[in-house]
Amino acid sequence: MLAFIRRTVVGVIAAACLSSVALAQQTTNTFDEIIKRGKIIVGISLSTPPYGMTDANMKPSGFDVAVANLIARDLGVKLEIVDQVSQARIPNLTTGKVDIVISSLGITAERAKAIMYTNSIYVDEQMIIAPTASKLDNLEALVGKRVGVTRASTNDTIITQKAVQGTNIQRFEDDASTNQALFTGQVDAIVSGVAAANAINAQTDKFARKFAVRQSPMGIGVRRGDYDLHQWLNTEIMMLWSGGELQAAQKQWLGIVNEDVPRF
Amino acid sequence: MFQQFSLTHVQFMLTGLGWTIGLAMIALIGGSIAGSAIALMRVSVNPVISRLAQFYIFVVQGTPLLVTLFIAYFGATYLGISVQPIVAIAVAFSFYAAAFLGDIWRGAIQSVPKGQREGAHALGLGRADTLIHIIVPQAVRIAIPPTVGFFVQLIKNTSLASVVGIVELTRTAQIVSNATFKPLEVYMTAAAFYFLVCFPLTLVSRGLEKRLKS
Known part of the structure; x- marks a missing residue:
């Protein structure tokens, strides 16, 4: 019986190690994948007005949704919004259920240990x-x-x-x-x-x-190691800012326009 | 910016109710199948099988459903398996329900008086025949009230499904409450919906009990 347990445990651990190696190797480039599948999957909490909420027709709306729409437009792909409760924001990202998280995600040094942040979209x-x-x-x-x-x-x-x-x-x-x-x-x-x-x-x-x-400051959450996507998003945020579109979204949904957003 | 709580919102909540009922059905069916297996294992004369079932019940009953759901959905990714939310829910809820139903039904089977079993043996019935024709019909009557009680609990527990991104009744209520800032009205409506689903179940259970008694 003991030998059986030991064998099983060793087997499970070996399987876990192998699959995590496999997982590490197959880490695809999320940016390429978004373009290939023609769709970006964005995690947004729809119960956090005025960032994420629903309009009178129960369609997603709010500041986070507006930013997601701009990003999808400029990537030239469709937008899929995944509603998420606040405790699922980071797990959804780290386990690959969503490509990025735009969910009134305040930037903290603690959270930055688990995910990467883009430049700020709103302070x-x-x-x-x-x-x-x-x-x-x-x-x-x-x-x-x-x-x-x-x-x-x-x-x-x-x-x-x-x-x-x-x-x-x-x-x-x-x-x-x-x-x-x-x-x-x-x-x-x-x-x-x-x-x-x-x-x-x-x-x-x-x-x-x-x-x-x-x-x-609030940023967009990206999986650790997704540097291509991270770089593209930072470029996009800079372009949206210099084109005044980010400010327009801030004005429309938050009623305030930042004088500047911090960049790093 | 904020909306009045209106019929559109109630309709949206009805789609959530649809999910809640669907999830409950999955949990009830999956849980009943796995629960029967656990109950039978638990009353087995083979001590290894019985202990195995007992161990399973201990572990699952001692783990919050939310954690089981997190493991099924997010944990599976670390093993290299990508799971759809609905699959994670079916697995987690079936595992959960099986542990409770298995124990409820084990109790029901064992509470049938010993004399019944001995009588059946005296008449020359085998173990399987005794179980099917003598024990289970009597156990069913004992098992109905706690089973329905657990089913009602299970329906309400489907509200946890929102962590894996399913927009069920409670989640729709959260969303509507945050769009209208009328939590009291919205959650009362959600409560009424849950009641409308659970109450008939209680009535059916009462009816069944009465019919089986006579």
């Missing part, structure tokens, strides 16, 4: 939003207050890092729930991007931006 500012009457002007003022944030977003990362001891951070599943918590008074303030703040102000003026916590 968001992470704000504290609270009832207009409240006096929450800095991080110290948040001590003892309930601060709502969307789980696993860069908003979550930054407030977790910067919050003064004693701040009560409450995490919600998505932006709609975070905003709803603010509207119903379950939290005293929320951390959110400028675009989301604009969206809230479009509905009501009972809530206002208090102060900025940090700038948050």
Whole structure:
């Protein structure tokens, strides 16, 4: 029995090693493959307005979708959008389920260990939003207050890092729930991007931006090692910027136009 | 920019409901087939087979379905296999359901009084005949309530399918809620849809129980 188990384990490990070698060898060039199949598969979360959402006819729309459309147009291929929940954004990319991820993906050094980022397509500012009457002007003022944030977003990362001891951070599943918590008074303030703040102000003026916590550049996620695709996308972003099309998409969907986007 | 919660949204959620029902059917059928095998292995007189089934039940019941789904979908890629979302779901849900159904049905088979088995043997019936003609018909009646209870749970668990990119009922509710910023209305509608699917199942189970009792 023991020998059998040992044989099985050795067999499985050997098979895994062999197949991972095979996988490494067959690593095709994603850029060539996109052109060959005439279609780019882009991962976008459709539950993150105004980046990814659905229009009145339930078709994908938003800033991320607009950028994806421009990229597909300039590659001369069809666009296929794969809806993804936020925790599937990086696994979908690393396991090859999608070619690239344009999904309000904030750039962090931690995430950059798993995937490659293109140059930034938008720089968001992470704000504290609270009832207009409240006096929450800095991080110290948040001590003892309930601060709502969307789980696993860069908003979550930054407030977790910067919050003064004693701040009560409450995490919600998505932006709609975070905003709803603010509207119903379950939290005293929320951390959110400028675009989301604009969206809230479009509905009501009972809530206002208090102060900025940090700038948050967003990029397109590419699989590690896909240098051809990475280089093409950076070229494309530069061209879209100098042609003013990226700014137009920012204006249309986010209501703000960056003065410049950081490049590296 | 934000839309009013409208009929278009409800229609979109209905397509999600379609996926939810489809996924539940796959899980029920796959799980029932594999679950019967596990239950039979579990009541086998061969200790190795019985232990093997017990080990399987331990492992799968002790693992969250979400993790099983992640392994089936993303993990398979590392073994060099590219899986379609629907295949990953069929595999993960069938494995999951088999462990629970196998244990429920094992319990039902074993709770048939020993005298029935001994009586059947005394009448000269073999092991297989005893199982098919004497034990299983009685076990079915015992198994119905927990089985339906598990089926209802399984239907609701299909909401996990959104991690592999299937836009089922809960995911449509998320999307609509984020487009309309009306979470309460949207999730109440989703809850009503789930109820409409699960409640008839409970009624059927009650009816079956009554019929089999008389």
